[in-house]
Amino acid sequence: MIVLCIKHDGECPQCGTTLHPSQLNCPTCGADLQWHQGNPFLCTECAKEKTKKIIPKDHLLHQLNNSLNSIFKAFTLCDQNRFGECAEEISETINKLCDVLEIIENNEIIEQ
Structure with missing residues (x-):
């Protein structure tokens, strides 16, 4: 399963509402998004960016x-x-x- 942060996906991981990467909480469901903003441990794309040869x-x-x-x-x-x-x-x-x-x-x- 590919997991993306809101920086790369643009949606709330809980309800799917379209978000701006700087938002800290989802305006629809109130989910706390701080952990999902460019986290290489959760996001497949962030992990790729972090990995360097x-x-x-x-x-x-x-x-x-x-x-x-x-x-x-x-x-x-x-x-x-x-x-x-x-x-x-x-x-x-x-x-x-x-x-x-x-x-x-x-x-x-x-x-x-």
Whole structure:
């Protein structure tokens, strides 16, 4: 059974009345909603949000180093007047860096 809090479901768990996530009591049945407002122990979605992967710092450093090498490759292509290839390399590098930022934002980083 999937259980959702009012933050993710928007309904009173007792009577089904549509609620605003900031409400502390249900206006229809009077249910106390404080325990149901984003509780990872009750809500399946909150539990997913709370669960983060653990990523080794070395993995991120390797990805950042690859991106740095791609930037130097792009500069070399520009120096050789190969601007189309340079732009493509820069675009790919930006995507790699965005991926690294997403990993940092969504995961726990640890020393190894």
